[in-house]
Amino acid sequence: MPFNFDLKPLLPELKKLRHKLHAAAEVSGKEQQTAKIINDFLSATNPDDLKTNIGGYGLLATYDSKKAGPHVLIRCELDGLPISDDISADYQSKTEGIGHKCGHDGHMSIVAGVAKLLGKQRPQVGKVSLLFQPAEETGEGATRVINDAQFEDLAPDYCFALHNLPGFKKDQIVIKDDTFAAASVGLIVRFDGATAHAAHPEEGNSPALAVAQTIQSFSAAPQFRVPLEKSAKVTVIHAGVGERAFGTSPGQGTVMATLRTYDDELLAKLKDHCIRIAKGYADTFDLGLDVEWVEEFPATVNNNEAVKVIESAADKIDLEINQKKEPFSWSEDFGHFTKEYKGAMFGLGAGRSHPALHAQNYDFPDEIIGSGISMFMKIIKETVERS
Ligand SMILES: [Zn+2]
Ligand SMILES: [Zn+2]
Secondary structure, X not given: OOOOHHHHHHHHHHHHHHHHHHHOOOOOOOOHHHHHHHHHHHHOOOOOEEEXXXXXXXXXXXXXXXOOOOEEEEEEEOOOEOOOOOOOOOOOOOOOOOEOOOOHHHHHHHHHHHHHHHHHOOOOOOEEEEEXXXXXXXXXXXXXXXXXXXXXXXXXOEEEEEEEEOOOOOOOEEEOOEEEEOEEEEEEEEEEXXXXXXXOHHHOEOOHHHHHHHHHHHHHHHHHHOOOOOOEEEEEEEEEEOOXXXXXXXXXXXXEEEEEEOOHHHHHHHHHHHHHXXXXXXXXXXXXXXXXXXXXXXXXXXXXXXXXXXXXXHHHOOOOEEEOOOOEOOOOOOHHHHHHOOEEEEEEEOOOOOOOOOOOOOOOOHHHHHHHHHHHHHHHHHHHHHO
16 A cells, blocks of 8 residues: 555544544535534644634644744535435435535545644644635535635645545546636526416416527537537536416426536636527517526636646655546536635546446545545645745
């Protein structure tokens, strides 16, 4: 195994912590119990500073050498997902329909391991802050943390995060310069007409055609608006008109879609285009229109110097490096941090045939906790050596 010897005695405790967090899975913004478990764990490592309730239920523990040097922020996530936990293990989620299906329980255990090591030995110079961020899955948590008054003066010199990656060899380090993960945003379009008896639809105003044509036009938008060398998707995720009432011509209609690109500028253009489509059909069919944007994630754009730090760390602890050519098509709210601070996200292989993220049978593989900790410890050392 690629991690150093000191780590081994820690691993059983961190595995236990991971299982405890897994059983207590909570959805975005409601991570109260999870935060308590983490608070207890972090307090026992005697950090120089421990902030709680940051951007919601977030926690931030700082380990300070009290000597001038870089301030490194390492971030993990507190939240689970509204997806049922179909695994057969004694630590299966205790809450029906809620599970740690993105492996954030594993990410927390890795960062808890870093806390444990920094608790025993501070960095040589500078300081390290460990952030347990709430509400990543809804794209709200990072912004809330950054805007929290408790975070105001922190301004880290570097920020790092990892995400476990099913489909990649266990312990493999996946890196990418520039854009690492896509930008995305949810769009809800509501058309408002008027109901009528189904025998007299002409007396009301049904949004059915507006909904149908909006679905078609949204789906075709990338084809006609995006150049060949760029990628974009508009995925209609939900749509409906009226109620299941055969005597009624519907008065309300909804279309929901997710817009996705690899850069923020193209996403802005695509957003404008979708709004024009919705307005066009609202005008054509004389309907009221309400538009709502939700769960906005900027592209996670890595700083290339920070990527070098990750690459050098992986190299020194003999972990296999995979230089990915294309960005990941999923989104991550860590992009809010890399927008403000020099930083990068990297992937940690979770096993080639491991169940996919957000799948009901997904469970974080405990075997990669060690390599995650080793990576962050080496990254901290690398930034100190570069200062
Ligand atoms: Zn996720
Ligand atoms: Zn995730």
